[in-house]
Amino acid sequence: MRDEEWDLEPDFDSLMKSERKHEWISEPRFKKLFNEIEHGLQGVMGKGRYDWVDRRVFDQVFDSSTLLAIHKMMQKGDIETIEYPIARGKEAHVFYATSNNGPVAVKIFHTTNAVFKSLAKYIDGDPRFGGLSRRHRELVNIWVRKEYRNLKRMRANGLRVPLPISHFKNVLIMEFIGEKQASPRLRDISVKNPFEIFSQLLDIIAINWQSCNLVHADFSEYNILIKNEDIWVIDVGQAVTNQHPNAEEFLVRDITRLVEWINRKGFTVDLAECLVRVLDEPVPKLEPLPGGD
């Protein structure tokens, strides 16, 4: 969804339509379920019937199968309440939520058609997910599992990524990076030590490649959060193993973007040297972070 669409004035026709869209909620078998989780969704639903901003998020994200998934995760205690959206991306909405163990980030992947096309190219060719059904919903479920597993693998190798807590269907729960507000993306702040950040990011790419056997494949200032000067890498759903047929291509693209970033800050870093660093120079062995495997 484009930002302009998000900011549009309420369109009462479509609001009326969306009222009907959720008629399934009053079907007896869903009604009980929905009653059980309604209070936990108060934050994103809004309180009034025409609380249109919240309503839009609700309609876009919470279809019946997503609500079933959330119901299950609420019963487990992985989610207590879903409070408000932090971000909406092409593929997912991310919400600030509470759980038995404090705040969490809940990433809910959209299950509309357009999304699947863009996901397919990162899953075909990954040996860990061969032979599975190509059915659409199934693909999103695989995608979520992939992000979950990539997070674990990266943490096992000491890379600072959010602790994955649980996943079910199109919903991924992970450690919330921030305090109430999500931490800013590298894109959103001006750093006083860009070269230091650059070196750390290049090390992250190298460790991810050599120790995790992964390439992030969407490594950019949009997918790095900075909290207390620490670098957190997020959005690892599209990361593929080094056996993926396009792995090297994705790797070069990630490194190129990073080099372009630092050179925009007035440095003259050489791409070829960075490639050598990532591919051939030894990487430090970091302490594993909890929750990795």
Ligand SMILES: Nc1ncnc2c1ncn2[C@@H]1O[C@H](COP(=O)(O)OP(=O)(O)OP(=O)(O)O)[C@@H](O)[C@H]1O
């Ligand atoms: N664990 C987290 N803690 C805090 N904020 C988060 C977390 N995960 C994601 N976010 C916020 O949500 C935004 C979107 O998350 P992410 O990049 O994972 O989703 P996406 O839908 O793939 O996004 P895009 O399509 O824009 O790349 C991030 O830019 C960040 O601001």
Ligand SMILES: [Mg+2]
């Ligand atoms: Mg992102």
